Every structure is written in structure tokens, then in C-alpha cells.
Amino acid sequence: MKITVLSSGSWGTALAKTLCDNNHDVHLWSRSQEYSDAMEAKRENFRYLPGFPLPDSLHLTADLAKAIENTDLIVTSTPTQYVRHSLEMLKEHKTTAPICNVSKGIEVSSLQRISEITSEILGESHPFCVLVGPSHAEELIKNMPTAVVVSSQFNYLAKMVQNVFMNQNFRVYTSSDLVGVELGGALKNIFAIAAGVIDGLGLGDNTKAALMTRGNVEMARLGRALGGFEETFNGLSGIGDLIVTCTSKHSRNRSVGEMLGKGLSMDDIKAKLGHSVAEGVATTKSAYQLAQQYKVEVPIIEQCYQVLYEDRSAAEAINYLMTRDAKQERN
């Protein structure tokens, strides 16, 4: 199959390599001709995934028309806040190829999930699926065994994408809960930032386990209110991705939190991140607003919002969470 991957960030690159391993004809598109040429010269994505040679068969391009001409599948890995722009470009090119989104987030300006943005731009009948789960690019590129989940309203597409990506190192499950799968991948980034704050403050394993467990309750509660199934949050895109992101040295979201915990300002943190994306910062704002709109109790998300956007100190936020009224664990 011809497969086009939009955006040569670290995740698009790692997935493109997996697709090359599976003998597909893979085209990795960059928005910058200059960067695409520089990668071609080195055969390495030296900015986003340094140290790994790109497969010989991988085509690098900044020409969108060529990249998507007669393609069978478009994988979108554009950061969430820019994905609308990518989809608009695809609409201009009148693309009919199915979209497989692998980005994780909720758009701040519309509070929409990426499936909703895609329906709005390309139409409800445009084939769309989401592929997410606990998966760091730095590990997949080294063939470390990884499991993810694909979900779609189009059953044939979920099965096709499962088949296209699966190999001995990359196991793909299907799920019928598109809303839950998308939200699991998006919401876990908020708690990954909080987990990093715990690391930055020098707090311990007890604190992080409490955060992850109660964070999972909040994801499921908000996810259910928005139309997802509670069980999905105990799967790969919920608890699975929460575990990997809250505990990994690779996670950008966790490291944003760690820097916050150590006292750096958001401006300094953004400068350190450079071109890399930590989706949880924007998704915290979207999730906070959705929770208010749907009247869902999400105290950890609220505190993350206040720390990120209202200058509340992390210590105050933790103290507030620990001294709330006594509760029953499940209600």
C-alpha cells in the first residue's frame, strides 16, 4: 500500500519506519522543504528523533500533492492545535483517502476531538480512525514491543489499519469506542504533567500512585460524560498510556511538569521544548472547560489548570487536593 504520513515529528517518523518494516510504500511529508532536504542529506530526522537512520525505502517530501497522490492511507501526526490546518490542506487537494490520526489532544478553540474536526472539514462520511496507546517514539524506533489500539466508526478501516501496522514488535488491538479511545490518549497528558510536578518537587511513589489512580477516575468520569465507555479508560489508551507517560523519561509532558516542579516559568519551559510538542498544556485548558460545561467533578484537572494558567503554586494545588472533604472511593 502507498501510505502518507503527515508531519515528520518523532511519532510520525517512528510510525513511518514501522510501516516501512511492513513493506509499505511510505511517504513522510514535512511542512518545510528545507528541513525535508536536510533530513534527506543525512537520512536522519536529526531534530525530532536523532540517532536513528531512516529506512532506505522511506520517501521524504515537502510536496503535499505528490505525497498524497493515489495514496491508500493518510496518517496524521500533526500536533492537535495545528491539525485543523493540515485537514484544510487535505480538503483543498480533494483527498478521498482514509485518515488515521495518531495525535493526542483536544482543540482549545473548539473543544473538539480530532474526529470531530475531521468530520467538520472533510465530512462525516470521510473514513477516519484513531490509533493511540502507550508508545514512545524513542522505543518503537528501536523495535521494543509496543501495543496500541485503533478505533473507528468504520469497522473495515479499523481492521485495515490493524493489519497495516501489526508486526512482531507492534501489536494493534481494535476498539469500538472512538470517543473513549480519543479521550484516553488526550487526557492522560494532563496527569503526565502533574506526575512530572511530583518528580520536580522531589515527592515520592505514594504521591504518584495516588495521582495516577485518581487521575484515571477523572479521565473515566469526564470521558463517560462526553460519550465514551468507562471500561475504555482501563485499556491501552486510558490506564496504559497514563502509566507510560507518567513514569517515562521520554515523556515531554512529564518533563514539562518536572521543570514546573523545580520552579521554572512556563516561558522558560516553552523555550526549552523548542519545536517539540507537549500536548497536555493545551489539553488541560480544553478539558477544564469541557468539565465545567458538562458539570463533571475533576479536581486534579482543575488544579492543573490553575497551576498552568492562573499562577497557583504546585505546593498549594497539592495541599488543596489533600485537604478536600473526606470521600468514598467510588461514588
Ligand SMILES: NC(=O)C1=CN([C@@H]2O[C@H](COP(=O)(O)OP(=O)(O)OC[C@H]3O[C@@H](n4cnc5c(N)ncnc54)[C@H](O)[C@@H]3O)[C@@H](O)[C@H]2O)C=CC1
Ligand atoms: N513522540 C511520541 O512518542 C508520541 C507522540 N504522539 C503524539 O503525536 C503528535 C505529534 O507529536 P510528535 O511527533 O511527538 O511531535 P514532535 O515534538 O516530535 O515534533 C513536533 C512536530 O510538530 C510540528 N509543528 C510544530 N509547529 C507546527 C505548526 N505551527 N504547524 C504544523 N506543525 C507544527 C513540527 O514540524 C514537528 O513535526 C502529538 O499529538 C503527540 O501527542 C503520540 C504517541 C507517541
Ligand SMILES: O=C(CO)COP(=O)(O)O
Ligand atoms: O503519548 C505519548 C506516549 O504514549 C508521548 O508522550 P509525550 O508527548 O509526553 O512525550
